[in-house]
Amino acid sequence: MEPKPFAVKICLGSSCYTRGSREILESIQSYIAEEKLESLVMLTGSLCEEQCRSGPTITINDVTYTGVDKKKALDLLDKHIHTHNHKPITGDTHSEKEC
DSSP states (O other), X not given: XXXXXXXXEEEOSHHHHHTTHHHHHXXXXXXXXXXXXXXXXXXXXXXXXXXXXXXXXXXXXXXXXXXXXXXXXXXXXXXXHHHTOOSOOSSOBOOSOOO
């Protein structure tokens, strides 16, 4: 199985979950299906990304974005896919653990 060029990980830990990560997950799943991106995007979840105070958190190709809502998540994914950019696009990014 060939690796997919876009790895998207959504934090589903309790703090991010209560702040809307489930809705973000569902939106991204719909986006992937509607745009027929299954061969390009590997979507996974995690129990905690240790960014609890700044969630919801998603990571796209090793770049972590915090304080994400559904619209921002879809915008970020769309920009990564259409620009093949693996660096931060917009918004807050964090690499330090804060839990």
